[in-house]
Amino acid sequence: MRLEKCWFCSSTIYPGHGIQFVRNDAKIFRFCRSKCHKNFKMKRNPRKVKWTKAYRRLHGKDMTQDSTFEFERKRNRPQRYDRINTEKVLQAIPKISKVKATREKDHITKRLSVGRVNRRTEDRRELEQSISLVKAPSVLKEDATLTLPKQKVTVSYAQTENTPMEE
Amino acid sequence: MLNVADNSGARKLMCIRIIGASNQRYAQIGNVIVAVIKEAVPNMSLEKSEVIRAVVVRTRKELKREDGMIIKYDDNAAVIIDQKGNPKGSRIFGAITEELRKFRFTKILSLAPDVL
Numbered sequence: 558m559r560l561e562k563c564w565f566c567s568s569t570i571y572p573g574h575g576i577q578f579v580r581n582d583a584k585i586f587r588f589c590r591s592k593c594h595k596n597f598k599m600k601r602n603p604r605k606v607k608w609t610k611a612y613r614r615l616h617g618k619d620m621t622q623d624s625t626f627e628f629e630r631k632r633n634r635p636q637r638y639d640r641i642n643t644e645k646v647l648q649a650i651p652k653i654s655k656v657k658a659t660r661e662k663d664h665i666t667k668r669l670s671v672g673r674v675n676r677r678t679e680d681r682r683e684l685e686q687s688i689s690l691v692k693a694p695s696v697l698k699e700d701a702t703l704t705l706p707k708q709k710v711t712v713s714y715a716q717t718e719n720t721p722m723e724e
Numbered sequence: 725m726l727n728v729a730d731n732s733g734a735r736k737l738m739c740i741r742i743i744g745a746s747n748q749r750y751a752q753i754g755n756v757i758v759a760v761i762k763e764a765v766p767n768m769s770l771e772k773s774e775v776i777r778a779v780v781v782r783t784r785k786e787l788k789r790e791d792g793m794i795i796k797y798d799d800n801a802a803v804i805i806d807q808k809g810n811p812k813g814s815r816i817f818g819a820i821t822e823e824l825r826k827f828r829f830t831k832i833l834s835l836a837p838d839v840l
Contacts, residue, residue, distance in 0.1 A: 573792030579782075581798045583819040583838045 565593035565603045567610035620664040625657040725762060729781055729801040729820075730813030730835075733768030734761045737778055737802055751780045753787050754827040756809075757802065770804070770812070778802035779809075779829055781820050795821060795840060803832055811835065 561570045564586045576594050578586045588594040596606060603611040613619040628649075636642075688697065726737045737759035742751045751757050756779050764772045782797040789795070797819075804812045811832050820836035833839055 576786065576794045576796055578796045579798065579819050579840065581818060585840070 561587045563587060563589035563593050565589075565597055565606075565609060567603075618665075618668070620661050623657070623660055625653055625660065628653050725800075726759065726778070726780070727782075727799050727801040728778075728804060729817050730803050730811055731815045731817075732804045732811075732813035733770040734764045734776075734804060736761070736763040737776075737804075738762050739802075740775070743777065750785070751783075752785070753780055753783055753821060754823050754829075755780050756805070759802065776804055776812075777807065778804045779824070779827070779832070781816075781824065781832070782818060787821060787823065803829075805829075805832075 558572055562568070563570055563575065565588060568589050570587055570589045575587060575589045576591075578588070578594070578597070580586065586597060588597065596603075603609040604615050606612055610619065614621050688694070726739060728734045728737060739751060739757045739759050741758040742748050743756040743758060745755070748755075756777055759776060759778050761770055761772050761774045761776065764770055764774075770776065780800070780802045782799060782801040784797060784800055786794045786796045801818060803816060806812060809829060809831075811829075814835070816832060816835045816837065818836075819838040819840050820833060821840050822833075824833055
């Protein structure tokens with residue numbers, strides 16, 4: 558039993574799922590579900606279809622290069638059964654997938670953090686500029702609690718005014 | 725019209741009948757059929773409008789396996805055989821499924837370039 562990858566969306570195909578299409582040149586296309594199969598029949602390029610892994614990797618949305626991918630590479634050489642090795646592998650698999658998942662999540666968070674910062678500055682700017690739509694500026698000046706949490710420095714003009722000009 | 729997946733000399737076959745099934749309408753992978761040659765390569769042992777037997781090796785209709793695997797090919801193809809089940813040609817073209825092993829077409833499987 559082997560868990561294959563869907564040719565179109567790159568998700569894993571579990572046994573009993575999906576269709577395999579064999580082209581006349583003996584190339585096998587495996588699909589995880591009819592959605593992918595139908596898109597293939599429409600001759601769509603997975604690199605241009607937004608929800609596929611191929612698109613996401615190509616456009617930098619998902620992590621492409623990482624050491625955790627090395628563990629999952631297909632090796633065509635059959636390995637002799639070694640009990641200790643198999644046990645170690647079985648113990649390592651959940652650890653590796655956990656590390657991989659956190660790394661992928663961090664990659665996406667990092668990519669989206671720029672947008673978060675931008676949105677916050679935009680919001681702040683909008684608040685400063687358009688606060689008059691909510692309350693009249695004169696009202697805001699009278700009631701100190703309604704102002705934006707800015708640091709206000711009060712300048713006392715009284716002293717400077719009363720000082721007589723030197724003649 | 726089936727393609728011919730070997731080098732026996734025929735190119736296209738038309739299925740007339742399925743051997744061993746009285747009312748079966750459609751042949752599947754592994755069925756032996758009686759076919760007439762509709763198109764042949766010139767100057768070879770088989771000629772056009774000759775009635776021969778063939779075994780279906782590839783179908784566009786999905787083949788379902790017990791483990792849930794579904795395989796679909798790009799064309800319908802057959803390999804021409806004699807009365808015993810030995811292929812008439814010496815080479816087979818294209819991928820062949822393991823299903824033929826159940827029907828005891830071992831010679832075809834051994835000649836196939838790719839077995840799924």
